[in-house]
Amino acid sequence: MFIHLGGEKVIRSSELIGIFDLSIERSSKISKHFVQQASLENRIEIIGEEESKSLVVTRSRVYYSPISSSTLKKRAESISHQLQ
Template structure:
Protein backbone atom coordinates (compact mmCIF):
# COMPACT_ATOMS: atom_id res chain seq x y z
CA UNK A 1 0.00 0.00 0.00
CA UNK A 2 0.96 3.62 -0.46
CA UNK A 3 0.89 6.82 1.56
CA UNK A 4 0.16 10.20 -0.08
CA UNK A 5 2.43 12.91 1.36
CA UNK A 6 1.06 15.85 -0.63
CA UNK A 7 1.88 17.53 -3.97
CA UNK A 8 1.57 14.29 -5.98
CA UNK A 9 4.17 12.49 -3.85
CA UNK A 10 3.20 8.93 -2.97
CA UNK A 11 5.51 6.50 -1.21
CA UNK A 12 5.24 2.83 -0.27
CA UNK A 13 3.93 2.54 3.29
CA UNK A 14 6.48 -0.17 4.05
CA UNK A 15 9.33 2.33 3.51
CA UNK A 16 8.15 4.70 6.28
CA UNK A 17 10.36 4.63 9.33
CA UNK A 18 9.00 7.63 11.23
CA UNK A 19 6.64 10.58 10.90
CA UNK A 20 7.43 13.54 13.13
CA UNK A 21 5.89 16.95 13.67
CA UNK A 22 7.99 19.81 12.34
CA UNK A 23 7.78 21.45 15.77
CA UNK A 24 10.23 18.81 17.04
CA UNK A 25 12.80 20.65 14.94
CA UNK A 26 13.44 22.69 18.08
CA UNK A 27 15.32 19.73 19.48
CA UNK A 28 19.06 19.93 18.80
CA UNK A 29 19.22 16.24 17.85
CA UNK A 30 16.41 16.60 15.32
CA UNK A 31 17.91 19.79 13.90
CA UNK A 32 21.25 18.05 13.48
CA UNK A 33 19.65 15.01 11.79
CA UNK A 34 17.68 17.21 9.37
CA UNK A 35 20.75 19.31 8.57
CA UNK A 36 22.83 16.22 7.83
CA UNK A 37 20.10 14.70 5.65
CA UNK A 38 19.86 17.98 3.72
CA UNK A 39 23.63 18.22 3.32
CA UNK A 40 23.78 14.60 2.11
CA UNK A 41 21.00 15.22 -0.45
CA UNK A 42 18.35 12.99 1.12
CA UNK A 43 15.83 15.76 1.92
CA UNK A 44 12.90 16.27 -0.46
CA UNK A 45 10.90 19.42 0.19
CA UNK A 46 7.33 18.89 -1.04
CA UNK A 47 5.93 22.35 -0.24
CA UNK A 48 6.97 25.67 1.28
CA UNK A 49 4.79 25.29 4.37
CA UNK A 50 6.07 22.18 6.15
CA UNK A 51 3.98 20.55 8.88
CA UNK A 52 5.64 17.16 9.22
CA UNK A 53 8.76 15.23 8.38
CA UNK A 54 8.45 11.72 6.93
CA UNK A 55 11.59 9.64 7.28
CA UNK A 56 11.83 6.68 4.91
CA UNK A 57 14.50 4.13 4.18
CA UNK A 58 15.72 6.26 1.23
CA UNK A 59 14.71 9.91 1.78
CA UNK A 60 13.46 12.50 4.24
CA UNK A 61 10.30 14.24 3.01
CA UNK A 62 9.18 17.64 4.25
CA UNK A 63 5.39 17.31 3.96
CA UNK A 64 2.69 20.00 4.04
CA UNK A 65 0.31 17.49 5.64
CA UNK A 66 0.03 17.23 9.43
CA UNK A 67 1.20 14.20 11.38
CA UNK A 68 -2.36 13.48 12.50
CA UNK A 69 -3.63 13.35 8.92
CA UNK A 70 -0.76 11.15 7.78
CA UNK A 71 -1.43 8.82 10.72
CA UNK A 72 -5.10 8.53 9.74
CA UNK A 73 -4.16 7.80 6.14
CA UNK A 74 -1.74 5.10 7.26
CA UNK A 75 -4.36 3.52 9.54
CA UNK A 76 -6.94 3.55 6.74
CA UNK A 77 -4.50 1.63 4.58
CA UNK A 78 -4.30 -1.15 7.16
CA UNK A 79 -8.09 -1.29 7.61
CA UNK A 80 -8.58 -1.84 3.89
CA UNK A 81 -6.35 -4.94 4.04
CA UNK A 82 -8.51 -6.73 6.64
Protein backbone atom coordinates (compact mmCIF):
# COMPACT_ATOMS: atom_id res chain seq x y z
CA MET A 1 0.00 0.00 0.00
CA PHE A 2 1.01 3.62 -0.44
CA ILE A 3 0.74 6.89 1.49
CA HIS A 4 0.46 10.26 -0.26
CA LEU A 5 2.69 12.81 1.52
CA GLY A 6 1.71 15.86 -0.53
CA GLY A 7 2.60 17.24 -3.92
CA GLU A 8 3.49 14.33 -6.16
CA LYS A 9 5.24 12.32 -3.43
CA VAL A 10 3.94 8.88 -2.53
CA ILE A 11 5.77 6.33 -0.39
CA ARG A 12 5.28 2.65 0.35
CA SER A 13 3.64 2.21 3.74
CA SER A 14 6.18 -0.52 4.52
CA GLU A 15 8.97 2.11 4.36
CA LEU A 16 7.34 4.36 6.98
CA ILE A 17 9.05 4.65 10.35
CA GLY A 18 7.35 7.70 11.86
CA ILE A 19 5.23 10.78 11.31
CA PHE A 20 5.91 13.80 13.52
CA ASP A 21 4.59 17.31 13.93
CA LEU A 22 7.26 19.75 12.75
CA SER A 23 7.42 21.32 16.22
CA ILE A 24 9.39 18.28 17.38
CA GLU A 25 12.37 19.57 15.41
CA ARG A 26 12.43 22.75 17.50
CA SER A 27 11.61 21.20 20.87
CA SER A 28 13.93 18.18 20.95
CA LYS A 29 17.72 18.24 20.75
CA ILE A 30 17.74 14.59 19.66
CA SER A 31 15.31 15.30 16.82
CA LYS A 32 17.28 18.35 15.75
CA HIS A 33 20.51 16.30 15.69
CA PHE A 34 18.76 13.52 13.71
CA VAL A 35 17.57 15.98 11.06
CA GLN A 36 20.99 17.65 10.87
CA GLN A 37 22.64 14.26 10.32
CA ALA A 38 20.09 13.32 7.64
CA SER A 39 20.82 16.65 5.94
CA LEU A 40 24.56 15.98 5.95
CA GLU A 41 23.84 12.62 4.31
CA ASN A 42 21.58 14.26 1.67
CA ARG A 43 18.54 12.29 2.86
CA ILE A 44 16.20 15.30 3.29
CA GLU A 45 13.45 16.05 0.79
CA ILE A 46 11.10 19.03 0.99
CA ILE A 47 7.76 18.33 -0.66
CA GLY A 48 6.13 21.19 -2.56
CA GLU A 49 6.45 24.91 -2.04
CA GLU A 50 3.93 25.25 0.79
CA GLU A 51 4.99 25.63 4.40
CA SER A 52 5.99 22.27 5.91
CA LYS A 53 3.79 20.99 8.72
CA SER A 54 5.16 17.53 9.40
CA LEU A 55 8.28 15.43 9.32
CA VAL A 56 8.00 11.95 7.82
CA VAL A 57 10.79 9.48 8.51
CA THR A 58 11.25 6.47 6.25
CA ARG A 59 13.98 3.85 6.07
CA SER A 60 15.98 5.87 3.56
CA ARG A 61 14.77 9.49 3.63
CA VAL A 62 13.30 12.25 5.75
CA TYR A 63 10.49 14.27 4.18
CA TYR A 64 9.15 17.70 5.08
CA SER A 65 5.47 17.49 4.17
CA PRO A 66 2.94 20.31 3.75
CA ILE A 67 0.25 17.97 5.13
CA SER A 68 -0.39 17.95 8.89
CA SER A 69 0.89 15.05 10.94
CA SER A 70 -2.64 14.20 12.11
CA THR A 71 -3.88 13.86 8.51
CA LEU A 72 -0.89 11.72 7.54
CA LYS A 73 -1.39 9.51 10.60
CA LYS A 74 -5.05 9.00 9.65
CA ARG A 75 -3.97 7.95 6.16
CA ALA A 76 -1.43 5.51 7.60
CA GLU A 77 -3.99 4.10 10.06
CA SER A 78 -6.52 3.69 7.26
CA ILE A 79 -4.03 1.59 5.32
CA SER A 80 -3.20 -0.42 8.44
CA HIS A 81 -6.89 -1.28 8.95
CA GLN A 82 -7.27 -2.31 5.31
CA LEU A 83 -4.45 -4.83 5.70
CA GLN A 84 -6.09 -6.54 8.68
